[in-house]
Amino acid sequence: MKRKAAKDFWKTYISLIARGCAHTKRVNPAVTFTKQVKSGDFDAIPDEKYCSMLDDVEQLSSFWDKMPTGTAGNVFQKALARTPLSEKEISQLAGILASASANVSYMLNDEKNMASSPDDNFEPAFGGTPFDENKFEWTPQSIYNYLDYNIYGQTAAKRAAAMLIYNHLHNNSRNILMAGATGCGKTEIWRVLSKKFDFIKIINGPQLCCDGWKGSYHIKDIFISEPREKAESMVIVIDEADKLFEPAVGGGGTDFSYKIQNELLKIMDGDTITFVDEQKNTSYTVDCSNVSVVFCGSFETMLKAKTMDSGTIGFGGELQKESKIAECTEEDLIAYANVRREIAGRIQQIITLNKLSADDLEKILESQISPVKKIEKQQGISIIVDERTRRAWADAAAESGLGCRYIRSRLQSRLDDLVFESPYAKEFVISAPES
Structure with missing residues (x-):
């Protein structure tokens, strides 16, 4: 060689x-x-x-x-x-x-x-264009591998995200929707990807409002604050999108949710849109043909309607219930989530994410993506959480429905108490009181 x-x-x-x-x-x-x-x-x-x-x-x-x-x-x-x-x-x-x-x-x-x-x-493996260490082409598998290292479970969602990014890199825009319970990892997938792809922009859905309202965040604000090259090649991730779609009927009977969807429709269609910047008294034209849109939200009503309980035989022969979410369609978005048919028809893929169980959350606490390790890295300290506490937190987090957010909150609260007492310590042992 x-x-x-x-x-x-x-x-x-x-x-x-x-x-x-x-x-x-x-x-x-x-x-x-x-x-x-x-x-x-x-x-x-x-x-x-x-x-x-x-x-x-x-x-x-x-x-x-x-x-x-x-x-x-x-x-x-x-x-x-x-x-x-x-x-x-x-x-x-x-x-x-x-x-x-x-x-x-x-x-x-x-x-x-x-x-x-x-x-x-994260660095790519040897491959792609032979013998050129400075050139690397992201593939669906390499994007998935990067996500797989940083996100627990949710295989289907990670594959869908990898395919969207891969297609987006090749100028094939896509629109997808991710539905799942709070804390299941749907938004975290895009936060992780945004560390590698600066064209990803995550915005809070409920803060969006119709054009014409003063002092609020409009669709145009997504674009006019960015350089043109980025504005015309963004992946726009709308978090809490289910709240955005909820009916918002004004005094005159106008559903402002539908008006916002009208503006989003032009983006999803890949139209060339001209926005007016009233503060600078200028216009701003954006070609949206290479813009992708991702909707993330809990969509509780839809998922509840699509959840089926089936009987399974457990230990000892007793009958246990197992819940499974059926595949969601554009008709479900229209029926249960107040999504306009024109919007639903332009969403190429709907992905449902599983709710994390107590066992899942305990595994996360023991993994390299544990909130414990992230706080250790951020603060330059060592944290030891005993096995009983990890299990107690996992059980409580699963019951609360808040997932890893609950665990991180409990961890940070307990750590703050310990740091208050010993601000110069470099190692902290956390043990929850016995019930």
């Missing part, structure tokens, strides 16, 4: 392992290379260069053992095992790692001592 290809590979995979992304799936470079050959990407290059590239790809693909994908950790391990290293080379590598180790304390806050976290610096 030539040195350039080998260096690209090792640099990428060492970076992935060091950043905790060993579990992410990587596409076999032979798969990508074959697709490029079929599409004619290499037709114009000399045979000598093509053969050289093919040789590198064939050697790299051996680390995947003829499989189309493999985890970064497994690929790295196989590559390392097949690379002969002398005792001197091993000693040199150990020396580099030892120098890095001397600069950190592993016992105090592992998360803080990482050079960077996957949430902040």
Whole structure:
């Protein structure tokens, strides 16, 4: 294998392992290379260069053992095992790692001592355009992998979000709707994605009002505060959209919800819209053909109507109830959520998210995306929460219906009490009082 290809590979995979992304799936470079050959990407290059590239790809693909994908950790391990290293080379590598180790304390806050976290610096695997480490094309799988590291469960929602971003990057705008209980992760998916894609703009649905109302936030304000390039290529995420759709009938009988939907309809249709900035006495024209819209909300009435209880046999043979939400359609949006038919007809996909159970919430507390770890990182401290407290918080959060928001609130409240007593401490042990 030539040195350039080998260096690209090792640099990428060492970076992935060091950043905790060993579990992410990587596409076999032979798969990508074959697709490029079929599409004619290499037709114009000399045979000598093509053969050289093919040789590198064939050697790299051996680390995947003829499989189309493999985890970064497994690929790295196989590559390392097949690379002969002398005792001197091993000693040199150990020396580099030892120098890095001397600069950190592993016992105090592992998360803080990482050079960077996957949430902040997720890097793509070797692949895409062969041998160009500076060029990376986001794929649906790589977008999903990034979400999967930072969001627990909700596979269907993460896949839908990944596909929307992928299509949006290729100038194929989409409009989707995510419905689910408070705290299930629907808005968090877009917060996480906004760290990587600055064209995502999250706004609070209930604050939107009709054009003509003074001193309020209008549809035009979404656009006129942004540079034109961003304004014409945004993914607009409307949080609490179900509140926006609720009937808001004024004294004259006008449903202002419908008026706002009329304005949204022009965006979803990809029209070119001219807004008037009254403060600056100027007009602002926006081409919305590359703008995507995402509606997020609890849509409680609709989901309640679509929830079916089925009987299941539990331990001891007793009959237990299991709730499942049936697939929601545009007719359900019209019937239960006051969504205009014109709007519903322009929503390409409706995704329902599962309510997080106590077991789910406990797993989140034990994972790398735990609110505990996030607060540790933000405040540079170490927090220990005992097993009984984690379970108690998970049970209470599931019962409250607030999900992770409840847990974070309880955690921060208890931590504030401890910091008030010991403001200079670097480690805090949290244990809920026994009931």
